[in-house]
Amino acid sequence: MIHHIVALGRGTLETVSALGRAVIFLVQAAWGVPSREGWHLWLRQMHFIGVMSLAIVLVSGLFIGMVLGLQGFTILVDFGAEDALGQMVALSLLRELAPVVAALLFAGRAGSALTAEIGLMKATEQLTSMEMIGVDPLRRIVAPRLWAGFVSMPLLTVGFSVVGIWGGYLVGVQWLGVFDGSYWSNMQSSVAFVDDILNGMLKSVVFGLVVTWIAVFQGYDLVPTSEGISRATTRTVVYSSLAVLGLDFVLTALMFGELG
Amino acid sequence: MFDNYRDVDERDVTDTTLVDVEGLHFSRGENEIFRGVDLRIPKGKITAVMGPSGTGKTTLLKLIGGQLVPDAGRVCIDGQDVHRLSRRALFRLRRRMGMLFQSGALFSDLNVFENVAFPLRVHTDLPEAMVRDIVLMKLQAVGLRGARNLSPAELSGGMARRVALARAVALDPELVLYDEPFVGQDPISMGVLVQLIKTVNQALGLTAVIVSHDIKETLSIADYVYIIADGQVMAHGTPQTLDVNRDARVKQFVHGEPDGPVPFHYPAPDFHRDILATGGGRP
Numbered sequence: 012m013i014h015h016i017v018a019l020g021r022g023t024l025e026t027v028s029a030l031g032r033a034v035i036f037l038v039q040a041a042w043g044v045p046s047r048e049g050w051h052l053w054l055r056q057m058h059f060i061g062v063m064s065l066a067i068v069l070v071s072g073l074f075i076g077m078v079l080g081l082q083g084f085t086i087l088v089d090f091g092a093e094d095a096l097g098q099m100v101a102l103s104l105l106r107e108l109a110p111v112v113a114a115l116l117f118a119g120r121a122g123s124a125l126t127a128e129i130g131l132m133k134a135t136e137q138l139t140s141m142e143m144i145g146v147d148p149l150r151r152i153v154a155p156r157l158w159a160g161f162v163s164m165p166l167l168t169v170g171f172s173v174v175g176i177w178g179g180y181l182v183g184v185q186w187l188g189v190f191d192g193s194y195w196s197n198m199q200s201s202v203a204f205v206d207d208i209l210n211g212m213l214k215s216v217v218f219g220l221v222v223t224w225i226a227v228f229q230g231y232d233l234v235p236t237s238e239g240i241s242r243a244t245t246r247t248v249v250y251s252s253l254a255v256l257g258l259d260f261v262l263t264a265l266m267f268g269e270l271g
Numbered sequence: 272m273f274d275n276y277r278d279v280d281e282r283d284v285t286d287t288t289l290v291d292v293e294g295l296h297f298s299r300g301e302n303e304i305f306r307g308v309d310l311r312i313p314k315g316k317i318t319a320v321m322g323p324s325g326t327g328k329t330t331l332l333k334l335i336g337g338q339l340v341p342d343a344g345r346v347c348i349d350g351q352d353v354h355r356l357s358r359r360a361l362f363r364l365r366r367r368m369g370m371l372f373q374s375g376a377l378f379s380d381l382n383v384f385e386n387v388a389f390p391l392r393v394h395t396d397l398p399e400a401m402v403r404d405i406v407l408m409k410l411q412a413v414g415l416r417g418a419r420n421l422s423p424a425e426l427s428g429g430m431a432r433r434v435a436l437a438r439a440v441a442l443d444p445e446l447v448l449y450d451e452p453f454v455g456q457d458p459i460s461m462g463v464l465v466q467l468i469k470t471v472n473q474a475l476g477l478t479a480v481i482v483s484h485d486i487k488e489t490l491s492i493a494d495y496v497y498i499i500a501d502g503q504v505m506a507h508g509t510p511q512t513l514d515v516n517r518d519a520r521v522k523q524f525v526h527g528e529p530d531g532p533v534p535f536h537y538p539a540p541d542f543h544r545d546i547l548a549t550g551g552g553r554p
Binding site for chain 1: 338362365369370372376378389390393438448
């Protein structure tokens with residue numbers, strides 16, 4: 012019994028201390044806003060984190076839009092409401108699916124890569140040697156990655172939504188014969204800029220920050236062994252996914268629920 | 272036990288100390304690594320810190336470099352207490368130091384040339400032509416000018432260490448910390464490296480701390496030697512005085528004798544009883 016209490020206490024202390032370290036880490040790293048000389052480092056990370064994630068995000072967006080078109084049509088057609096397909100596809104994507112699925116894909120593709128990269132740098136003493144050269148790795152290594160993730164996530168979400176809406180159009184209009192004009196005009200009349208587009212973007216900004224923060228912190232804080240890197244990479248994907256889904260509920264409740 | 276060495280160079284050392292380590296205590300979990308270590312690293316000299324594997328020699332370098340914080344005691348470099356400095360001041364101090372890591376620790380996303388140019392690019396505003404000249408001079412010194420376009424993944428362990436040495440001295444630092452510089456070097460590069468460390472030290476007046484257990488090579492270039500064992504300084508003195516030291520542990524270490532007070536085996540039960548015991552298949 013006493014062992015369980017001790018273990019619980021130790022676990023709580025470790026969790027609180029890790030959270031504390033993560034917050035201090037974020038504050039210190041966030042100071043490394045892309046500066047004159049850091050500009051090219053940030054751009055390079057934008058390429059690795061943002062551009063390289065583009066393919067998986069766009070292809071997934073296309074398929075999800077197509078599935079939405081197909082599922083939406085089969086349900087709506089029973090009520091003779093297939094003209095509302097554009098509205099359904101757009102609202103589902105903009106409010107929920109684009110920010111959430113893009114963030115989950117981002118965690119799997121870019122987040123795990125960030126953790127492994129920084130972790131390997133730590134295991135091979137590259138971070139230590141950088142410190143000994145008198146360069147702060149939080150500014151040189153972590154900050155450009157953090158900012159690149161933060162900026163690319165909303166852009167990837169926009170790409171996801173646009174391609175998804177186009178996927179819904181391909182299936183609904185081109186294949187299943189929904190009227191072209193009603194697909195677009197219903198969408199235009201029902202999608203509100205602030206409520207739907209801006210709220211969705213706000214979600215993606217939050218997810219971008221949280222996923223990148225988890226990924227870089229897990230890489231920086233891991234035990235520098237091959238096992239440590241593998242565990243930290245797994246933790247990044249698991250924690251990021253849970254954080255995205257949990258925060259999505261909270262944000263949705265604040266934006267669209269009674270609380271809002 | 273080593274009081275007879277304390278008078279050697281003591282006055283000389285105190286006058287020109289660059290690194291002063293006082294009463295250093297450091298533990299990792301339950302494991303006590305240092306129990307009151309005192310060292311003085313004199314300016315412009317090569318000081319070797321030696322000792323059997325696992326005595327915390329690399330840890331000592333990390334404590335000097337401010338990467339680890341001691342439980343008690345202090346490390347002063349040029350009068351500044353390393354562990355009381357702000358993060359910014361510590362990074363400023365580190366610009367005056369170079370460190371050669373055991374693994375080389377080259378940046379994997381930069382090629383050999385860029386690795387050596389890295390400290391110059393981040394800490395100076397030198398024109399590109401001058402950066403190029405300095406990098407090529409440093410690479411020439413370690414015999415790897417022709418390897419400038421290779422990536423770290425294409426280098427052997429020994430070559431990576433030599434590139435790392437070129438990078439460590441790129442800014443001509445006042446203090447260079449060498450962590451096991453001779454491990455894994457072939458005889459030719461070993462000889463070159465030994466000479467190189469000595470030449471660089473003499474030509475530029477650098478202060479060098481070499482952590483190593485390669486006795487012959489280290490003693491051939493060191494001006495002063497500290498031997499660490501059991502978390503304390505076991506002996507210190509010039510290579511000549513240590514060579515004739517009659518303390519059994521010092522003798523065993525300096526002459527590489529297998530039998531002596533320093534155990535070769537990790538603590539274990541009696542060998543015969545262990546072998547004959549039937550553990551039900553368990554190790």
